[in-house]
Amino acid sequence: MFKKTLFLIALIAFGFTVTAQNSQKAKALLDEVYNKVVGYDNIQIEFRYTLENTEANTKSETQGKANLSGDKYLVDLFGAKQLFDGSKVYTIVPDNEEVTIEEPTEGENTVTPSKMLTFYREGHIYAWDILQNVQGRKIQFVKLTPIDTNSEIKEILLGIDAETKHIQRLIETGMNGTKTTITVNSFKTNQPLSKSLFTFDEAKYKNDGYYIIRN
Secondary structure, eight states: OHHHHHHHHOOOOOOSOOOHHHHHHHHHHHHHHHHHHTTOSOEEEEEEEEEEETTTTEEEEEEEEEEEETTEEEEEETTEEEEEOSSOEEEEETTTTEEEEEOOOTTTTOOOHHHHHOGGGSSEEEEEEEEEEETTEEEEEEEEEESOTTOSEEEEEEEEETTTOOEEEEEEEETTSEEEEEEEEEEEESOOOOTTTTOOOHHHHHHTTOEEEEO
16 A cells, blocks of 8 residues: 555546647646656655545545655555665554565655656646635646556546645546545645654664564
8 A cells, every 4th residue: 555655645537539738738737746846855745545435335534644855755654654765665564563674666666756746747648627726725637547558547636736836636546446535735845854764773673572574
């Protein structure tokens, strides 16, 4: 779930009769988002994560947060933490008192702010969608359809704050009908961060009785 969520905060049917004008308009807006994101030293996000399956009549919701700086990140979600220090990925699960240490998988775990929030730059067809007023903010939606016909994703809706050019909401609909929604509650940039924020202290976790698993 971490990997999927990262590419969603860092990752949805519409027909292929999208006009070239609307497609270019959507791309231009996404380019503005990209140029904004890559200019930050770091990003702090607090978000709401919702997973719905209408066929199974199930819905779950949780809160999460993420800190990103360059290639490094720390994500807190589902009662666990995942840290990438630029070299290795650490998944820390307090309930199990376990830490799993892995090498990053190329193209998946090496998440940077630009990848986490601008995954849409490759592999999608763009379309201009609706404009909504959300609590006094104008949110312009862009619809993305994967080019890969074997994709498990049907479509993605990206809600972009028209003023800040930040992604405010992401709605992903899977081919199986599952809908994942990430709503950004707080988006802060260039914050003072602790020098040890992206450092894994193995000795501390061993002293606390954690089992260290190396994959």
